[in-house]
Amino acid sequence: MDAALTHADDRSDQFVGELKDFLRIPSVSTDSAYADDVERAAHWLADHLSEIGMNESTVVATDGHPIVYAEHVTDPDKPTVIVYGHYDVQPPDPLDEWETDPFEPTRRNGSLYARGACDDKGQMFMHVKAAESYLQGEGEPPVNLKYVIEGEEETGSMAVGPFIEEHADRLDADVVLISDTAMFSEDTPSIVYGLRGLAYAEITLQGPNRDLHSGNYGGAVDNPANALGRIIAGLHDENHRITIPGFYDDVIDLTPEERETYADLPFDKEAWMDALDIDDVRTEGDYTTLECLSARPTLDVNGLWGGYTGEGAKTVLPSRAHAKLSMRLVPDQQVADIYDKLEAHLEQEVPDTMSFTMRRLHGGDPVLVDPSIPPMQAAKQAMGEVRGTEPVFVRNGGTIPVVATFQDTLGLDSVLMGFGLDSDAIHSPNEKFGLDRFQQGIQAIIRFHQHYADMNA
Amino acid sequence: MDAALTHADDRSDQFVGELKDFLRIPSVSTDSAYADDVERAAHWLADHLSEIGMNESTVVATDGHPIVYAEHVTDPDKPTVIVYGHYDVQPPDPLDEWETDPFEPTRRNGSLYARGACDDKGQMFMHVKAAESYLQGEGEPPVNLKYVIEGEEETGSMAVGPFIEEHADRLDADVVLISDTAMFSEDTPSIVYGLRGLAYAEITLQGPNRDLHSGNYGGAVDNPANALGRIIAGLHDENHRITIPGFYDDVIDLTPEERETYADLPFDKEAWMDALDIDDVRTEGDYTTLECLSARPTLDVNGLWGGYTGEGAKTVLPSRAHAKLSMRLVPDQQVADIYDKLEAHLEQEVPDTMSFTMRRLHGGDPVLVDPSIPPMQAAKQAMGEVRGTEPVFVRNGGTIPVVATFQDTLGLDSVLMGFGLDSDAIHSPNEKFGLDRFQQGIQAIIRFHQHYADMNA
Numbered sequence: 001m002d003a004a005l006t007h008a009d010d011r012s013d014q015f016v017g018e019l020k021d022f023l024r025i026p027s028v029s030t031d032s033a034y035a036d037d038v039e040r041a042a043h044w045l046a047d048h049l050s051e052i053g054m055n056e057s058t059v060v061a062t063d064g065h066p067i068v069y070a071e072h073v074t075d076p077d078k079p080t081v082i083v084y085g086h087y088d089v090q091p092p093d094p095l096d097e098w099e100t101d102p103f104e105p106t107r108r109n110g111s112l113y114a115r116g117a118c119d120d121k122g123q124m125f126m127h128v129k130a131a132e133s134y135l136q137g138e139g140e141p142p143v144n145l146k147y148v149i150e151g152e153e154e155t156g157s158m159a160v161g162p163f164i165e166e167h168a169d170r171l172d173a174d175v176v177l178i179s180d181t182a183m184f185s186e187d188t189p190s191i192v193y194g195l196r197g198l199a200y201a202e203i204t205l206q207g208p209n210r211d212l213h214s215g216n217y218g219g220a221v222d223n224p225a226n227a228l229g230r231i232i233a234g235l236h237d238e239n240h241r242i243t244i245p246g247f248y249d250d251v252i253d254l255t256p257e258e259r260e261t262y263a264d265l266p267f268d269k270e271a272w273m274d275a276l277d278i279d280d281v282r283t284e285g286d287y288t289t290l291e292c293l294s295a296r297p298t299l300d301v302n303g304l305w306g307g308y309t310g311e312g313a314k315t316v317l318p319s320r321a322h323a324k325l326s327m328r329l330v331p332d333q334q335v336a337d338i339y340d341k342l343e344a345h346l347e348q349e350v351p352d353t354m355s356f357t358m359r360r361l362h363g364g365d366p367v368l369v370d371p372s373i374p375p376m377q378a379a380k381q382a383m384g385e386v387r388g389t390e391p392v393f394v395r396n397g398g399t400i401p402v403v404a405t406f407q408d409t410l411g412l413d414s415v416l417m418g419f420g421l422d423s424d425a426i427h428s429p430n431e432k433f434g435l436d437r438f439q440q441g442i443q444a445i446i447r448f449h450q451h452y453a454d455m456n457a
Numbered sequence: 458m459d460a461a462l463t464h465a466d467d468r469s470d471q472f473v474g475e476l477k478d479f480l481r482i483p484s485v486s487t488d489s490a491y492a493d494d495v496e497r498a499a500h501w502l503a504d505h506l507s508e509i510g511m512n513e514s515t516v517v518a519t520d521g522h523p524i525v526y527a528e529h530v531t532d533p534d535k536p537t538v539i540v541y542g543h544y545d546v547q548p549p550d551p552l553d554e555w556e557t558d559p560f561e562p563t564r565r566n567g568s569l570y571a572r573g574a575c576d577d578k579g580q581m582f583m584h585v586k587a588a589e590s591y592l593q594g595e596g597e598p599p600v601n602l603k604y605v606i607e608g609e610e611e612t613g614s615m616a617v618g619p620f621i622e623e624h625a626d627r628l629d630a631d632v633v634l635i636s637d638t639a640m641f642s643e644d645t646p647s648i649v650y651g652l653r654g655l656a657y658a659e660i661t662l663q664g665p666n667r668d669l670h671s672g673n674y675g676g677a678v679d680n681p682a683n684a685l686g687r688i689i690a691g692l693h694d695e696n697h698r699i700t701i702p703g704f705y706d707d708v709i710d711l712t713p714e715e716r717e718t719y720a721d722l723p724f725d726k727e728a729w730m731d732a733l734d735i736d737d738v739r740t741e742g743d744y745t746t747l748e749c750l751s752a753r754p755t756l757d758v759n760g761l762w763g764g765y766t767g768e769g770a771k772t773v774l775p776s777r778a779h780a781k782l783s784m785r786l787v788p789d790q791q792v793a794d795i796y797d798k799l800e801a802h803l804e805q806e807v808p809d810t811m812s813f814t815m816r817r818l819h820g821g822d823p824v825l826v827d828p829s830i831p832p833m834q835a836a837k838q839a840m841g842e843v844r845g846t847e848p849v850f851v852r853n854g855g856t857i858p859v860v861a862t863f864q865d866t867l868g869l870d871s872v873l874m875g876f877g878l879d880s881d882a883i884h885s886p887n888e889k890f891g892l893d894r895f896q897q898g899i900q901a902i903i904r905f906h907q908h909y910a911d912m913n914a
Contacts, residue, residue, distance in 0.1 A: 196672060200770040209734035213884075215653060215855030218757045218785055219749035222739035225758035225780075226693070232686025277666035280809045282679035292676035300675045301682035302773050307760035308781060313613075313657040313819035315783060315856075316759050323682075324765060326772060328675055352737045362770035398672030399772075 001450040007137025008129060008442045015129045015442070016112065016435060018048070020105040022087075022121055023114040029065055029088035030155045038151050041087050042066045045149060049128060053135035054145070062159035065151030069167075072131065073144040079456040080144040080173040081449065082412065084402060085124030085180060086153035089116035090427045097429035111432040118433040119426035123179040123418060124149060126438060130445035142453035146173055150402075153180075156362070161405045168410060174456070175375040176406045177448065179441060181418030184394055188266060189387040191379050192416035194295065194395030195403055197329035197366035199338045200302070203346060204322050205231070207354040211307075212317040222353035224321040225306045231349050232323065235299055240284045242299050242327070244345045250332045252368070254295050261392060262290050294397040298328040324361070328397060335363035364401030369413045374455040375448075379417045382447035386440040417444065458907040464594025465586060465899045472586050472899070473569065473892060475505070477562040479544075479578055480571040486522055486545035487612045495608050498544050499523045502606060506585060510592035511602070519616035522608030526624075529588065530601040536913040537601040537630040538906065539869065541859060542581030542637060543610035546573035547884045554886035567892055574890040576883035580636040580875060581606060583895060587902035599910035603630055607859075610637075613819070618862045625867060631913075632832040633863045634905065636898060638875030641851055645723060646844040648836050649873035651752065651852030652860055654786035654823035656795045657759070660803060661779050662688075664811040668764075669774040679810035681778040682763045688806050689780065692756055697741045699756050699784070701802040707789040709825070711752050718849060719747050751854040755785040781818070785854060792820035821858030826870045831912040832905075836874045839904035843897040874901065 008015070027041035028034040042059045049057040049070040057070035065088060073080070092102035092115045100106040105114035116122065127147070134141035148171070150160045164171060184190040205224040212221060237243050254262070267290050273279065283292040292298075306321030308314035329338060339360050350356040369376060371393040384390045396416070406412045419441040425431050465472070484498035485491040499516045506514040506527040514527035522545060530537070549559035549572045557563040562571035573579065584604070591598035605628070607617045621628060641647040662681040669678060694700050711719070724747055730736065740749040749755075763778030765771035786795060796817050807813040826833060828850040841847045853873070863869045876898040882888050 198672070198772065200772070207735060212733070213855065214755070214757045214759060214783060215655070215785060215853075217733075217750065218755040218854065219751075219753055220738040220740050220746045221733065221735065222737075223757045225761050226689055226756075228761075229686045229689025229758065232683055233690035236683070276669070276674075276678065278664060278678065278810055280679075281677040282808070282810050283677050289677045293674065294676075296676055298671070298675040299683075300671045300680050300774050301686065301764065301778075302671060302771060303764035303766045303775070304682050304685075304778065305762045305766040307758065309760045309762040309779075313781065313783070314759060315655065315657070317757050318760070321758075321761070322766075324770065326671060326770070328672060351739070353735055353739050396672075397675065398670065 001138070001446060003137040004133035004446045005443055007133040008439070008446060012439050016438070019112065019122060019125050019438070022125060023105040023116055024103055026103045027088050027116070027151065028091050029152050031091055038065045038088060042068050042151055045087050046070065049147065052128065052132035054131065060163065062163065064159045067151065067159060067163050068147070068149040070147040071145060072135070072141065073146070074140055075144065078142065078144050079175070079453060080146060081452070082171060082173045082176045082406070083127045083145065083147045084176055084178045085127060086120045086150050087124065088151040088154050089119070089121065090154050094429060099430055110436060111434050112438070113430055113432045115431055117431050118420045118424040119431065120153065120180045122433040122438060123420065123441065126179060126419070126441035127445055129442045130449070133442065133446055134449070141449055143449045146171060157402055160402055164405055164409050171410055173410065173412060175452070176412050176414040178403070178414055178416050179418045180400070181396060181416050182420035182422055182424070183418065184265060184392060186421060187389070189383050189389055189391035190394045191376065191383065191391050192396045192418070193369045193371045193376065193393045194331070195367040196294065196297070196397050196399055197333060197335060197404065198326055198362065198364045198399040199329060199335045199342070200324070200326035200362040201339065201342060202322065202324045202359045202361055204320055204357045205350065205354050206320050206356070208319050211319045214315040214317040217317050221317060222351060223317055224354055225318050227351055227354060228304065228306065228321040228323055231346065232301055234349055240282055242297065244341050246341050247297070247338070250334065250337070251297060252331050254291060258295070259291070262288060265290060265392065265394070294395040295330060297330050297333060299325060301325045328399070329366045331366045331368040333366060335365055339363070364399045365404040365408070367403045367407060367414070369415070373413060375413065375415045375452050378448050378452035378455055379415045381451050382444045383417060385447055386444045417448065458595070458903060460594040461590040461903045462900055464590040465896070465903060469896050473895070476569070476579060476582050476895070479582060480562040480573055481560055483560045484545050484573070484608065485548050486609050488548055495522045495545060499525050499608055502544050503527065506604065509585065509589035511588065517620065519620065521616045524608065524616060524620050525604070525606040527604040528602060529592070529598065530603070531597055532601065535599065535601050536632070536910060537603060538909070539628060539630045539633045539863070540584045540602065540604045541633055541635045541863070542584060543577045543607045544581065545608040545611050546576070546578065547611050551886060556887055564892070568889040569892055569895070570887055570889045572888055574888050575877045575881040576888065577610065577637045579890040579895060580877065580898065583636060583876070583898035584902055586899045587906070590899065590903055591906070598906055600906045603628060614859055617859055621862055621866050628867055630867065630869060632909070633869050633871040635860070635871055635873050636875045637857065638853060638873050639877035639879055639881070640875065641722060641849065643878060644846065646840050646846055646848040647851045648833065648840065648848050649853045649875070650826045650828045650833065650850045651788070652824040653751065653754070653854050653856055654790060654792060654861065655783055655819065655821045655856040656786060656792045656799070657781070657783035657819040658796065658799060659779065659781050659816045659818055661777055661814045662807065662811050663777050665776050668776050671772040671774040674774050678774060679808060680774055681811055682775050684808055684811060685761065685763065685778040685780055688803065689758055691806055697739055699754065701798050703798050704754070704795070707791065707794070708754060709788050711748060715752070716748070719745060722747060722849065722851070751852040752787060754787050754790060756782060758782045785856065786823045788823045788825040790823060792822055796820070821856045822861040822865070824860045824864060824871070826872070830870060832870065832872045832909050835905050835908035835912055836872045838908050839901045840874060842904055843901045874905065
């Protein structure tokens with residue numbers, strides 16, 4: 001391990017230079033105008049993984065953007081680590097809010113500014129450089145490595161699930177390691193042990209067979225937009241608990257230890273609210289804000305529309321009203337079961353005056369990883385050594401569907417050891433990544449592999 | 458009167474031919490591409506009013522489309538009738554659903570098909586031909602006539618209110634006569650004695666200062682789209698009564714006689730619901746469907762929008778949500794007072810987690826005319842004579858703001874004697890006007906003037 005750490009230390013400027021080359025390729029996955037660049041980024045990465053000495057590195061075509069797969073398997077007795085990451089990036093808009101070109105990486109105040117600097121080219125590239133440090137500094141890493149780097153994370157990860165299923169034998173491994181999350185704060189390094197799931201639906205209420213004149217029909221024809229209001233309102237009770245029957249049946253409640261950990265986290269609620277310009281929160285029962293943000297399920301309207309939405313006044317009684325609404329799920333809620341319960345509830349709630357349809361748009365199961373398992377402890381040790389502060393285990397309110405896929409398809413836990421910060425502005429103008437964290441991430445990954453191998457020895 | 462009736466009878470084909478010329482001018486007021494045609498229609502009409510023998514006829518420029526003003530005042534001892542109508546029409550879209558060209562009037566099955574055939578060129582032209590019948594058949598009409606024909610009725614009647622105020626002296630009169638409504642049914646001729654008013658507002662709820670990621674913020678940041686649902690739901694109680702404090706304070710309840718009249722109207726509720734493809738209505742308390750459609754106030758959402766409304770799933774927690782909502786008012790509710798009460802109520806209801814704004818977009822006071830006054834009785838007699846059935850007095854659920862303006866500005870009641878039918882499909886493809894009703898309308902108007910003059914003699 002020491003030679004690998006030294007290799008990384010000695011080449012820190014070179015690594016940043018290579019990352020800059022990688023970031024110059026505008027691999028915006030959602031915009032077909034960039035399709036060639038996405039392809040180019042995949043090949044750049046596969047070539048680079050080959051050059052550093054991985055036994056195999058290849059670009060795998062999919063129905064969408066390609067997946068880069070690389071492996072370095074040398075000893076069946078070593079534990080095997082899958083590294084997951086993505087080489088695609090969000091669009092750079094709005095361009096005029098960038099201080100420097102999003103695709104001309106610029107060093108400023110110890111950070112590298114570029115689209116993808118953190119999410120996820122920068123964080124994923126730490127794993128490439130950690131592998132290089134072992135391969136060139138040490139000769140061999142202490143674990144077998146299998147890299148699955150996709151190009152569609154920002155557009156729904158459509159191809160990676162089928163890829164994992166199709167190559168389940170080849171992806172035989174012991175754990176998945178991912179750096180695509182943020183730390184709790186600069187002073188509080190953290191490892192994510194829980195992700196929320198997602199069940200995203202679109203509902204339509206259909207009243208009369210055409211838009212009507214509100215003067216001629218208002219007062220007797222039930223209005224789908226009014227009814228949509230009643231239905232949305234009825235999905236929560238006064239304690240902001242979700243009223244769908246059975247919704248909480250499978251929710252694993254927070255343990256007293258987890259609640260203590262939440263309470264100990266340094267969270268400045270007033271500053272957090274100030275940054276959003278809100279005067280108060282709306283949280284479930286007695287749960288704290290932080291608990292509700294990551295460990296409790298939610299139901300949010302993501303969009304709603306119906307009737308006349310242009311300038312001025314049009315006295316229409318709309319024929320239809322629509323809402324997109326999604327629920328964030330927590331273990332052990334299951335997407336399919338929650339969809340069923342939502343649909344059954346809505347069918348009860350929709351008045352006899354209209355009909356109702358629901359589409360299931362997008363789902364992902366929630367994930368919980370036991371922090372006491374060896375790879376989680378190895379990550380805690382590694383991250384603590386490089387940050388000088390023992391990391392905490394936290395839950396994250398978001399959803400990374402591929403983590404549930406690794407769990408469901410391969411039976412593998414994922415270790416989410418990320419080095420981002422909220423201030424890195426991922427998905428926003430002036431995305432950046434602190435170069436100290438880039439270097440620390442490489443060192444922590446090197447250390448993780450060794451500690452994890454030691455635990456398996 | 459008899460010579461006037463004979464004149465109209467003898468020239469029925471000629472009148473239809475002239476109406477066809479008028480209908481060929483596509484005076485679509487809302488589309489600036491037709492601005493020249495709207496102007497042309499105004500001049501055609503003013504010229505025609507001059508040709509038939511009106512003492513004065515002129516096109517009056519406004520900030521929008523011109524108003525045609527014509528008068529024939531001969532004797533200060535005669536009662537004076539203002540005739541109000543409009544020469545503009547709705548757009549013809551969707552064009553491909555018309556069986557014949559909307560601006561090439563076509564006779565079919567006893568009806569004339571064209572955009573504006575009924576609303577309101579056809580109905581308004583009955584008044585022109587009634588005047589001609591007196592001027593050319595009789596020599597003089599039994600009343601003084603003042604015609605106010607506007608070109609913006611389909612786009613909000615912005616110019617006519619100021620016109621009435623500015624020319625209040627010149628518009629000195631005893632009553633207003635309008636044919637721009639429908640009969641209750643083919644077998645049940647009717648005269649409208651009540652119109653609902655309108656108060657139309659747009660509300661915006663502002664939560665966080667930007668759209669947020671529903672995974673990172675959902676569960677604690679109150680969602681404006683969810684809150685909008687709660688607010689809309691809270692505007693009605695379980696009896697479908699509106700919950701705004703004081704909303705019903707000034708509502709004049711239906712008299713037992715009015716309720717009897719409603720109960721006696723031949724209304725096939727099942728057929729009416731079938732035509733709308735609805736299985737049930739949602740009405741206030743114990744009021745009947747017909748009562749709720751025209752004599753009770755309402756609150757309808759006319760439009761709502763917020764968050765992501767495109768294809769697929771976007772996990773946004775929206776910063777803002779909006780609704781357009783309007784209330785139909787009944788006497789003696791007043792627009793300004795109801796706006797104030799709505800705003801005060803919403804300010805109470807909006808949660809502390811967000812801010813709220815409301816815009817007052819469009820209003821009109823409700824109107825109630827005493828059916829026992831001479832001009833209403835004159836209309837009843839005239840319409841009964843030509844239809845062979847005594848008309849009933851009914852209320853209409855819609856709003857014609859100019860009627861309240863005539864009342865408020867000039868102190869004049871309006872007699873709403875219309876010959877349309879729901880099946881005339883105004884505002885829809887294949888608008889038509891039964892030529893029997895066109896002829897009957899002319900005769901009824903001729904009779905109205907005589908009967909009304911007799912009552913004032």
